[in-house]
Amino acid sequence: MDIPSDESSLAHAFALAAELRGLVGRLKRRLREQAGGGDLTPSQVSVLLRLEQEGRATTSSLARAEGMRPQSMAAVIAALESANLVSGAPDPADGRQTLLSLTEACRQRIQEGRAARQDWLSRRLQARLSSDEMELLATAVGLLKRIADD
Template identity: 70%
Template sequence: MSAEETQEDLRIAALAQGIRGVSGKLKRRLREQGGVGDLTPSQIAVLLRLEKDGPATTSELARAEAMRPQSMGTVIVALESAGLVHGAPDPTDGRKTLLSLTDACRQWASEGRAARQDWLARTIRARLSSQEQDQLATALTLLQRLVED
């Protein structure tokens, strides 16, 4: 391996580390703004899955999140206690319970997204010049290319 290749590898590794660090900090800051601080990552994952995929059983959620059904049961109990999910009999199999988001959860999620969006827009406007905002738009395009399937 040449010195040039080593320098390139080091530069790319530093970029990867920087992106990971910044994305983690951004995620934490957005979480603070959206009021999800009291939920565990597992609880957030379940809410997002129910929002995206629709009603599901505890077993289906456990499989989708690679968790034991008992562990998922604990997550579901906490979300039900918080009024974020509710269960109803499966119309095709009354022995099963389908879990779905409550209206209160949908409203809370919408308000949280709006708060995060508002904070980020205000922060971009306040801290970045017009030229830097253009650079950010370019960087966003590149980051989107990195995560495309």
Template identity: 55%
Template structure:
């Protein structure tokens, strides 16, 4: 891991970037281990997350947004519908189109999964960090947030 003064001077940005990528990847993996929405593929998870974030959408819009062929997306959506995680209803603006949305079951899975992740992370912070490290971690959140929003 990158060693430095901690004041931003003398840090090699490349080494820091590498260390940060590795650590964040490990943390994301650990968080993913804490909850799952069943045995879903990455494509199915991506569709659920997009519907949660962006709201109702058509299969064609989802395919475009996820860089998939419409036929492949149709199969993904069908599997999600069969699992009871996605439902379709006619578009009020154009009854020929079907708008897909999350079911209450999917929303419950998201809520439960987030609570499990929050619980694990809370316990990890409380049991593996010193009070000083907790303060340091809290102080780093705004900088990490800026990194996450960098173009």
């Protein structure tokens, strides 16, 4: 693939990157509004996503993974426990430790939030784009995947 490297194409790529970053941020905010999870902090959301993706974990392992002090993570976990989003159980390998996991209520909340975002975005695409524009967007999504993948 031949990628031009002159100054004007670099300036164009810079401007396009700034516009794309802003647009992705706006789209993220709109999607977040649809899920109704606005009462959670970014740290709480990050912990919930990590537990969903990676499974049970201790407070200390979550703190390391999130780059936080264990005391700060303990506060995040306490808030999530009081909201009935995570629960702890003794680690079968080391009873001194507690393994945290998502509650069924949390799993349902995550699923409902994703469904709401998917529904909103699907309806928005259908209402605002022609079939030709949908095909163009599909091509753009493929390009964005190529940018995002390692």
